[in-house]
Amino acid sequence: MQMKQKIKIGNFEALCLLINMFCSKLILDFPRYVSEDGGTASWLLVLLISIVVFVVFTFLARIYKKFSDKDILDVAKLAFGEPGKIIAGLLFMLQFLYLVTIVVREFAEDIKVISLTTTPISIIISLFCIGMLTGAFLGIETLCRINALAVPVLSAAFIFILLLSIPRFDSSKIAPWLGPGPAVLIKKAIPNISAYSELTTLLFIIPYLNDKGNYVSIGKYAILASGFFFTVGTLTYTLVYQYPMSTEFFLPLYQLARSIAIGRFLSRIEAIFILVWASSAFLYLSSGLYFVTYMFKKSFGLQTRKPLLIPFTILIFSIAMIPENLYSALRLEMGYYRNYAWIITIIVPLFLVTAASVRAKIERRNKSDEAKSQ
Amino acid sequence: MKRKVNKSVLFIMVILIVFSMSGCFDSIEADEMAFVVSLGIDKGSSGNLILTFLVAVPISIGVGGEIGEVEKSTTIITVEAPTINGAVSIVNTLLSKRISFSHAKLVLISKELAQEGVEKYINALIRFREFRPTMFIAISRDKAEEFLKAVKPVLEINPAKFFEMFMVSYKHTGYSPRSELETFYLKMECTCNQPVAALLDINDVSDSSEFERILSEAEIDEDSTIEGDYKAGEIPIISDTKSSNMGLAVFRGDKMVGEMDGREALSYLMVTGDLGLVYYSLPDPEEGRKYMPGDFTGTEIEKNYISLRLGMARKPSIKVKIKDDRPIISGSVFLEGDILSVDSDQDYSVGEELTKLENYASEHIRKNIYEFLVKTRDEFKSDICATGKPVKKTFLYWDDWVAFKWMDKYEKAEFNVDVKVLIRRSGIMTKNIPMSLLKGKDK
Numbered sequence: 146m147q148m149k150q151k152i153k154i155g156n157f158e159a160l161c162l163l164i165n166m167f168c169s170k171l172i173l174d175f176p177r178y179v180s181e182d183g184g185t186a187s188w189l190l191v192l193l194i195s196i197v198v199f200v201v202f203t204f205l206a207r208i209y210k211k212f213s214d215k216d217i218l219d220v221a222k223l224a225f226g227e228p229g230k231i232i233a234g235l236l237f238m239l240q241f242l243y244l245v246t247i248v249v250r251e252f253a254e255d256i257k258v259i260s261l262t263t264t265p266i267s268i269i270i271s272l273f274c275i276g277m278l279t280g281a282f283l284g285i286e287t288l289c290r291i292n293a294l295a296v297p298v299l300s301a302a303f304i305f306i307l308l309l310s311i312p313r314f315d316s317s318k319i320a321p322w323l324g325p326g327p328a329v330l331i332k333k334a335i336p337n338i339s340a341y342s343e344l345t346t347l348l349f350i351i352p353y354l355n356d357k358g359n360y361v362s363i364g365k366y367a368i369l370a371s372g373f374f375f376t377v378g379t380l381t382y383t384l385v386y387q388y389p390m391s392t393e394f395f396l397p398l399y400q401l402a403r404s405i406a407i408g409r410f411l412s413r414i415e416a417i418f419i420l421v422w423a424s425s426a427f428l429y430l431s432s433g434l435y436f437v438t439y440m441f442k443k444s445f446g447l448q449t450r451k452p453l454l455i456p457f458t459i460l461i462f463s464i465a466m467i468p469e470n471l472y473s474a475l476r477l478e479m480g481y482y483r484n485y486a487w488i489i490t491i492i493v494p495l496f497l498v499t500a501a502s503v504r505a506k507i508e509r510r511n512k513s514d515e516a517k518s519q
Numbered sequence: 520m521k522r523k524v525n526k527s528v529l530f531i532m533v534i535l536i537v538f539s540m541s542g543c544f545d546s547i548e549a550d551e552m553a554f555v556v557s558l559g560i561d562k563g564s565s566g567n568l569i570l571t572f573l574v575a576v577p578i579s580i581g582v583g584g585e586i587g588e589v590e591k592s593t594t595i596i597t598v599e600a601p602t603i604n605g606a607v608s609i610v611n612t613l614l615s616k617r618i619s620f621s622h623a624k625l626v627l628i629s630k631e632l633a634q635e636g637v638e639k640y641i642n643a644l645i646r647f648r649e650f651r652p653t654m655f656i657a658i659s660r661d662k663a664e665e666f667l668k669a670v671k672p673v674l675e676i677n678p679a680k681f682f683e684m685f686m687v688s689y690k691h692t693g694y695s696p697r698s699e700l701e702t703f704y705l706k707m708e709c710t711c712n713q714p715v716a717a718l719l720d721i722n723d724v725s726d727s728s729e730f731e732r733i734l735s736e737a738e739i740d741e742d743s744t745i746e747g748d749y750k751a752g753e754i755p756i757i758s759d760t761k762s763s764n765m766g767l768a769v770f771r772g773d774k775m776v777g778e779m780d781g782r783e784a785l786s787y788l789m790v791t792g793d794l795g796l797v798y799y800s801l802p803d804p805e806e807g808r809k810y811m812p813g814d815f816t817g818t819e820i821e822k823n824y825i826s827l828r829l830g831m832a833r834k835p836s837i838k839v840k841i842k843d844d845r846p847i848i849s850g851s852v853f854l855e856g857d858i859l860s861v862d863s864d865q866d867y868s869v870g871e872e873l874t875k876l877e878n879y880a881s882e883h884i885r886k887n888i889y890e891f892l893v894k895t896r897d898e899f900k901s902d903i904c905a906t907g908k909p910v911k912k913t914f915l916y917w918d919d920w921v922a923f924k925w926m927d928k929y930e931k932a933e934f935n936v937d938v939k940v941l942i943r944r945s946g947i948m949t950k951n952i953p954m955s956l957l958k959g960k961d962k
Contacts (some may be wrong), residue, residue, distance in 0.1 A: 317908035
């Protein structure tokens with residue numbers, strides 16, 4: 146309890162944590178998979194998703210206002226009591242456990258493809274696990290501060306890569322402008338809302354914010370900034386690699402960085418990409434593991450979180466080793482996670498907050514009825 | 520005590536990461552690798568490939584400030600195998616070092632193989648991370664193996680730099696296209712464009728007496744000059760460097776369907792906007808007469824030329840209108856240049872004469888570009904200048920664009936070409952006072 150009171154997260158730190166949580170998938174496979182769904186209009190699809198998420202979050206934030214000193218599990222407890230808190234906590238925890246497991250495998254596979262080609266995958270996953278364990282051990286306050294330091298640098302490196310791609314832009318590559326058509330874009334936008342599934346983390350750090358009321362603006366700015374990075378990243382990728390070729394590359398931004406050659410000296414800049422990518426990965430995974438253990442602790446009302454770190458790391462390592470190959474890991478993300486994660490991110494919190502509001506209202510009414518009858 | 524233990528655990532974890540990140544499994548020293556500079560792909564027997572590896576010998580290139588031996592800066596290995604990677608494995612059995620393509624500069628595919636289709640080879644190159652997307656790709660008119668054996672860089676000791684500079688020479692010659700692996704792949708997969716590649720061959724002329732034969736074989740336009748009217752391997756030139764890069768290989772899809780010469784490559788660069796700064800000669804608009812002294816006094820017709828240095832003033836614009844299911848392609852090319860030399864007594868630096876030269880050069884280039892475009896349509900049926908791009912931009916839905924079948928429409932295209940040449944400067948002379956004006960024609 147004493148520990149909990151000590152944790153303080155600044156607005157910028159929380160913002161950077163969210164931006165990194167959202168945008169790390171940009172350096173994985175985000176531009177490719179939106180390209181599969183949106184074709185030449187993939188950047189419009191991304192813009193659409195970001196607008197939808199912004200609107201939904203604005204609505205969620207409005208109805209969450211009365212619970213602004215509580216996290217989402219406290220809200221679940223208000224709505225459905227202790228069992229509700231446990232069920233909601235397990236649901237969120239399993240979502241994050243699944244996500245962290247897939248992402249650790251994907252990051253490991255990616256580094257095996259582009260850099261450590263002969264190192265066994267188990268060793269690479271172990272390395273990521275050690276890094277993520279260290280980060281999660283240090284706690285959310287430290288992670289947020291490291292994010293605040295790293296995200297501006299990583300953003301600058303990311304923008305640098307995009308700027309160097311400008312000479313290869315060709316507007317005809319994003320034509321025909323509406324790709325598969327508005328109906329398909331709207332239909333495909335729904336599962337792709339899962340790109341913002343880490344929005345849940347904001348609902349867990351509200352009690353730790355310096356100014357708890359600021360969670361609305363933090364969330365909005367995080368969605369706006371990430372929406373910008375997602376849209377610009379996807380647009381850049383599709384302006385260089387036309388559809389359907391844009392669906393072929395395993396790591397779109399790495400490919401973009403690899404192809405940059407300006408003069409004889411400014412080439413092979415993927416070295417910058419690998420630095421950006423590894424830093425973002427470690428921060429993402431550390432934050433992910435932190436939230437998994439935090440959700441577990443909070444769900445079952447445990448006193449400490451740190452003893453959970455090693456068991457969960459072992460669990461993540463073991464599950465990450467299950468997929469037979471890279472494509473099985475990708476299928477776990479694209480086939481299952483992306484299709485359903487938005488339900489846990491958007492629908493479940495909306496449901497919990499609505500239920501808590503209704504219950505609070507009923508309780509208030511009951512109390513006033515009792516008072517009247519007395 | 521607990522805090523101390525925590526710190527120790529953290530310290531051990533960080534140290535573990537630091538040491539593991541050095542990549543023990545993947546560690547390989549630069550001197551344990553054999554760097555392929557160029558890879559040649561020829562057709563082998565029974566469906567196999569003949570692969571030629573031009574490998575750099577770093578110790579012969581030179582160590583530190585010491586210059587090595589040019590002759591020994593590369594070594595050639597030729598192997599027959601069904602796949603590129605299979606050939607690498609075979610080569611690795613006889614080398615003490617491991618083959619690496621991370622510094623490869625050129626992939627050379629023989630014309631024979633290119634005519635059958637290159638998709639599977641390009642896919643293999645794009646998929647393997649060691650091949651850089653910016654690596655050059657070219658077509659060898661003869662065997663790629665023979666070409667790589669004949670390459671003898673004279674002015675460059677570093678073979679990698681030689682190939683790099685050799686393949687970007689289009690920027691100052693205009694006689695070959697920009698030909699990079701990823702660009703080729705992008706065009707091959709594009710629905711509104713077709714790929715081209717540089718055309719290479721061995722230029723094995725040993726004596727100037729052979730020039731006449733070469734010139735008689737070349738397809739030279741009577742109105743035009745002869746420079747650039749060659750393809751690689753047919754150039755009247757004698758040099759220790761046998762490699763020549765002139766002309767372009769035209770593809771339809773992944774299959775090579777024809778060749779174009781240096782002058783046509785120049786037109787290609789003008790239409791696509793890839794032109795650098797090139798020397799361009801054209802016949803003098805005025806018929807020249809030369810005074811003949813001695814027994815046959817009088818004058819006779821003389822061929823005079825004007826040399827310009829040309830570059831793009833603006834990016835070329837291509838507009839397409841579809842009329843009765845037939846594309847009408849209007850191309851506008853705006854060039855600017857300097858006068859480098861004028862053979863005749865005419866002063867083209869100022870006034871009406873300058874305008875006359877500009878109009879003449881514009882018309883001369885317009886005619887070349889028009890003939891080039893007609894050739895891509897009639898002979899090759901291949902939209903190598905990406906004229907389909909503006910059409911693609913008029914579509915809203917992908918399915919409609921695919922159903923439109925631009926490549927079929929291109930075969931019925933009509934061309935309107937507009938070229939504007941502006942002469943900005945006249946070298947370091949403002950005018951040229953002919954000697955005949957001072958001393959008389961016969962002095």
